[in-house]
Amino acid sequence: AGLLPLILKLNSSNSLHSKDLTSDQAITSSVKDALRLGCLAVGFTIYPGSAKCFDMMEEAREIVAEAKSYGLAVVLWSYPRGEGISKEGETAVDIIAYAAHIAALLGANIIKVKLPTKYLERERIETENIESLSKRIEYVKRS
Numbered sequence: 001a002g003l004l005p006l007i008l009k010l011n012s013s014n015s016l017h018s019k020d021l022t023s024d025q026a027i028t029s030s031v032k033d034a035l036r037l038g039c040l041a042v043g044f045t046i047y048p049g050s051a052k053c054f055d056m057m058e059e060a061r062e063i064v065a066e067a068k069s070y071g072l073a074v075v076l077w078s079y080p081r082g083e084g085i086s087k088e089g090e091t092a093v094d095i096i097a098y099a100a101h102i103a104a105l106l107g108a109n110i111i112k113v114k115l116p117t118k119y120l121e122r123e124r125i126e127t128e129n130i131e132s133l134s135k136r137i138e139y140v141k142r143s
Contacts (some may be wrong), residue, residue, distance in 0.1 A: 007075055008034040009043040010063060024052040027059065031066045036044060041073035041109070048099045049082035064107040077110035089121035090114070094134045095124075097143035104143075116140055 011025040025045055034042045046056040064074045066078055078099040081090055089095050093116035103111040116136040128138045 003038075005042040006034075006037060006039040007043050008037060008039045009045075010034075010043055011059075021096065024050065024056070031070065031072065032073075034067070034072060035070055039072065039125040041075055042067045042071060043075040043077065046103070046106075047079055047081050048102050049080045049095075051082060051083045053082065059123065060106050066105065073109040074107065075110040076103040076106060077112045077113060078103040078108075081115065088117075088119050091117045092119040092121040093117065093130050093139060094123035094125065095121045097140045100140050101143045113140065114118065 007018055009031055010021070010027060010029045010031075012028045013025045024047070042063060044060050046051055046060050048057075050132055060076060064076075067074050079090070080095045080099045085095060091114050096113050096116040098115050100111050102114075115133065116130075116139070118136070120130075126141070130139055
């Protein structure tokens with residue numbers, strides 16, 4: 001414990017279940033487990049836009065508060081999906097920026113999102129501001 005910088009992922013899905021689990025994950029571990037293992041951080045995945053997004057955000061908020069009360073960092077994987085988002089929109093720069101924004105609001109120390117494409121799902125952004133990947137990443141960071 002403490003010799004390796006470990007992050008314990010607290011939720012997970014699996015491909016063996018017939019239910020569509022692309023919009024939800026089961027909580028498989030706890031902050032207390034992370035402390036017992038000597039972890040430096042905990043991780044949690046949320047799916048903004050999914051049918052379970054508000055439940056996942058509330059779960060994440062509780063985990064963030066508990067983890068930070070023990071001095072642990074928090075990594076949030078924020079992957080947009082759901083019936084209101086097209087498949088191409090799941091990596092659209094405007095949607096990815098919003099997913100990062102949600103993770104920041106929840107208190108994440110580290111935010112993991114997919115690399116944003118030039119596609120725009122909802123917002124209208126000056127295209128010269130998102131032409132290169134580095135500009136798209138900067139746009140996401142500013143969000």
